[in-house]
Amino acid sequence: MQLGYFSRLKTDSQRWIEKGIIDADAAKAILSEVESQKRGYSFTSVVIMLGVVCLAFAAMTFVAANWDAMPKFLRVLLLLVSMWLAYGAAIVANRRNSVAIADFLVMLGSAIFGATIMLVGQIYHLQGSTQDAVLLWACGALLAALLLRSNSSLWLAIALFTLWFWLGLNFNLFGSNKNEINLLYLAFWAMCGGAAYWLEARKSAHLLMLGILFWLTITLMIYSERYETIAYFLGAYAAFYLCIALAIFSLEKWNSMREFEAPFIAYMVMCIIALTSIWVGILTFGDASDIERMFNTSNQIPVAICLVLTLVVFLYGWNQKMHGVYDVGFCGFWIAVWMLATSFYGAQIPFINEAASLGLSIWLIRMGERQDIASVVRLGYLAFAMVMLLIYFRTAGTLLGTTAFYLISGILLVLGAIFIPRIFRLLRGNKEASA
Amino acid sequence: MSRGKFLIAAILVALLQTAAIAGIMYKRAHEISTGQEVILESRFVDPRDLFRGHYVILNLNVGQLENATTEIDFTFKRQEDVFVELEEGENGFWVARKLWHEIPSDHISVFIKGKILRTPLKKTDRYQINFPQDRYFAPKKRAKELEKFRRDQQLGVILSIAPNGAGYIKGITIAGDRIYDEPLW
The missing domain is CATH 1.10.1200 (Non-ribosomal Peptide Synthetase Peptidyl Carrier Protein; Chain A)
Known part of the structure; x- marks a missing residue:
C-alpha cells in the first residue's frame, strides 16, 4: 500500500x-x-536491512582496495561467485514468497553477468566490439527474464537491446548515408514484446514503446536521406493510425492489451507527431528536386492497405455500436488526408499540410478527452503549439502573411467551437423527435 | 511459478551465463596457446600522457602504411575489412608485406585482421588501418612501472594471431625486453 x-x-x-x-x-x-x-512496520527489520547494506559496502571497499593485487582469474571468479550468490538469494526470496525481492535479485544477477563480461574484456585485453558485448549481456538478461519470469530483468534486457542498437550507429546521422537500417532490433523488440505480454510487465511495455519510438526516429532519419523510399515513411504513418484504431476498440471491448491500451495510444500519437515533424521538415527544408523525385516514386499501396484495414475496423465498430467509432473514423480520415496530400502535391494545394496538422492536433485533444487519456490531451496541445510555430515560419514574409493566417484560423476555430456542438445537438434533437 | 521450477530455472540461468563467460575465457586461452606469436611495433599516441586512465592507446606501425611501398591485391574502400600479411622484420618486429581482402587459401604467412579507416588519395599518401588491438589495459601499479621507461624506447606488442586473423595481446616489450607476459588465465 x-x-x-x-x-x-x-x-x-x-x-x-x-x-x-x-x-x-x-x-x-x-x-x-x-x-x-496495511503491512506491519518493523523497525528492527529496517535496522537489520541497513546493517546488511553497511556490511555489503565493507565487502565492496575491501575488494576494491585489494583489486589490483588479485590475480586475474580470482577477480573473474569473485564476480561469478557474486552472480551465483545473487541467483541463490533470489531462490531463497522466492521460497519465502517475496516475489518483488526475488525479481530484483534476478536483475542483480543479470547486471553482474554484464559487469563480468566487461571486466573479462578489460583484464584479458579482449578487443571485440562493445556492441557485441552488450548484445551478449542483453541475451543473458532476456534468458533470465524468460526462465525466471523476472520483470526487472526483462526491463534490463530491453534497455540493453536499445543500447546495442545505439552503439551500432554512426553519429553523423544527417551526413552521408553510413547507417544501415537495423532490422535485427525489431526481432529482439518483438521477442521482448512477447515476453512483456506474457509476464504482464507494464514498465517493460513502456520501455518497449520508448525503444521503438527511438528506433523509428533514427530509422526515419536514415530514410529521409533516401527520398525514393518515402513509401515506407507513409506506410509507417498510416500504420500508426491503424494501431490507434485497434487500441481504441481494445480499450472499449476486447481488452487484448492487458490495460496497456491508453499508454499505447499515447505512444502512437507521439510517433505520429514525430513523423509529421519529420515530414514537414522534409517539405520545408528539403531540396526541391529531391522532393519532386520522392513524390514521383512514392507508393501509396501500404497506405491504401492501412486505410482499408482501418475502414474495416470502423465498420466493425459501427456494426457493434461502439462508443469509439467516431475516433476510429477519424483515423481513417487522416490516413486519407495524407494520401491526398501526397497525391496532390503536384498541384501544390496551399497549406494543406498545415491545415491537416492543425485539425489533427484538435482531434487529438478531443480524442484524449473522449477516451479519458490525459497524456493524449497534453500531446494534442503540444501538437497545436508546434503547428502554430510551423505556420509562423511558413507564412512569415509571404503574401498571405502570418497575422492573416492566424486570424482566419482563430475565427474558424472559435466559430467551430461555438456552432458545431449546437449543430450536433440540433441533429440529435431532430432524430429524437422523429423517433 | 512453483518453488521447484524456480530453483531449477535459476540454476540453469546461472550455469548458462557462467558458461558464456567461461567460453570467452577459454577461446582466448586457446588462441593464445596455439596462435602464431608476432611482435608489432607501436608508437605512443600522446608522449605527455602515456596512460589515459588505466590503458595505453596502441598505435601499431602496421596500421599506417605508405601507399607507394604497400602492395595490395586490389583497390580498397573505406570501412572494408582488410587482412594484413605479416613477415618478420630485421629488428624482431613484424612488418606488413601485402594487404588482402581475404586470406588466400594457399597461404603460409601470418595475417592480422583490421578495418580500413582511410585510403590514400595520392601516391605519397598512406593507408590508415584500425586494429581491434588498439589499447592495452593496465592496473595503476603497472602503469606507474611503465612510466619509468623513456619515451624514445621502442614499444612492442606481443600478439598471438589465430588462423582467421584475430589477434590476442600476449604481452609487452620495451627496447626489445619482454616486460610483461599475460597469463593464460
Missing part, C-alpha cells in the same frame, strides 16, 4: 460523509478494510 494512502482516505471519507455520498458506517467499513491491508 502506498505510504500516506490511509491518512488521505480518512480525510476523503470524512468529506464524502459530509457530502452525503457515503454514510458513516460505510466509511468505517472502508477504513477498517484498508487498515487491515
Whole structure:
C-alpha cells in the first residue's frame, strides 16, 4: 500500500460523509478494510536491512582496495561467485514468497553477468566490439527474464537491446548515408514484446514503446536521406493510425492489451507527431528536386492497405455500436488526408499540410478527452503549439502573411467551437423527435 | 511459478551465463596457446600522457602504411575489412608485406585482421588501418612501472594471431625486453 494512502482516505471519507455520498458506517467499513491491508512496520527489520547494506559496502571497499593485487582469474571468479550468490538469494526470496525481492535479485544477477563480461574484456585485453558485448549481456538478461519470469530483468534486457542498437550507429546521422537500417532490433523488440505480454510487465511495455519510438526516429532519419523510399515513411504513418484504431476498440471491448491500451495510444500519437515533424521538415527544408523525385516514386499501396484495414475496423465498430467509432473514423480520415496530400502535391494545394496538422492536433485533444487519456490531451496541445510555430515560419514574409493566417484560423476555430456542438445537438434533437 | 521450477530455472540461468563467460575465457586461452606469436611495433599516441586512465592507446606501425611501398591485391574502400600479411622484420618486429581482402587459401604467412579507416588519395599518401588491438589495459601499479621507461624506447606488442586473423595481446616489450607476459588465465 502506498505510504500516506490511509491518512488521505480518512480525510476523503470524512468529506464524502459530509457530502452525503457515503454514510458513516460505510466509511468505517472502508477504513477498517484498508487498515487491515496495511503491512506491519518493523523497525528492527529496517535496522537489520541497513546493517546488511553497511556490511555489503565493507565487502565492496575491501575488494576494491585489494583489486589490483588479485590475480586475474580470482577477480573473474569473485564476480561469478557474486552472480551465483545473487541467483541463490533470489531462490531463497522466492521460497519465502517475496516475489518483488526475488525479481530484483534476478536483475542483480543479470547486471553482474554484464559487469563480468566487461571486466573479462578489460583484464584479458579482449578487443571485440562493445556492441557485441552488450548484445551478449542483453541475451543473458532476456534468458533470465524468460526462465525466471523476472520483470526487472526483462526491463534490463530491453534497455540493453536499445543500447546495442545505439552503439551500432554512426553519429553523423544527417551526413552521408553510413547507417544501415537495423532490422535485427525489431526481432529482439518483438521477442521482448512477447515476453512483456506474457509476464504482464507494464514498465517493460513502456520501455518497449520508448525503444521503438527511438528506433523509428533514427530509422526515419536514415530514410529521409533516401527520398525514393518515402513509401515506407507513409506506410509507417498510416500504420500508426491503424494501431490507434485497434487500441481504441481494445480499450472499449476486447481488452487484448492487458490495460496497456491508453499508454499505447499515447505512444502512437507521439510517433505520429514525430513523423509529421519529420515530414514537414522534409517539405520545408528539403531540396526541391529531391522532393519532386520522392513524390514521383512514392507508393501509396501500404497506405491504401492501412486505410482499408482501418475502414474495416470502423465498420466493425459501427456494426457493434461502439462508443469509439467516431475516433476510429477519424483515423481513417487522416490516413486519407495524407494520401491526398501526397497525391496532390503536384498541384501544390496551399497549406494543406498545415491545415491537416492543425485539425489533427484538435482531434487529438478531443480524442484524449473522449477516451479519458490525459497524456493524449497534453500531446494534442503540444501538437497545436508546434503547428502554430510551423505556420509562423511558413507564412512569415509571404503574401498571405502570418497575422492573416492566424486570424482566419482563430475565427474558424472559435466559430467551430461555438456552432458545431449546437449543430450536433440540433441533429440529435431532430432524430429524437422523429423517433 | 512453483518453488521447484524456480530453483531449477535459476540454476540453469546461472550455469548458462557462467558458461558464456567461461567460453570467452577459454577461446582466448586457446588462441593464445596455439596462435602464431608476432611482435608489432607501436608508437605512443600522446608522449605527455602515456596512460589515459588505466590503458595505453596502441598505435601499431602496421596500421599506417605508405601507399607507394604497400602492395595490395586490389583497390580498397573505406570501412572494408582488410587482412594484413605479416613477415618478420630485421629488428624482431613484424612488418606488413601485402594487404588482402581475404586470406588466400594457399597461404603460409601470418595475417592480422583490421578495418580500413582511410585510403590514400595520392601516391605519397598512406593507408590508415584500425586494429581491434588498439589499447592495452593496465592496473595503476603497472602503469606507474611503465612510466619509468623513456619515451624514445621502442614499444612492442606481443600478439598471438589465430588462423582467421584475430589477434590476442600476449604481452609487452620495451627496447626489445619482454616486460610483461599475460597469463593464460
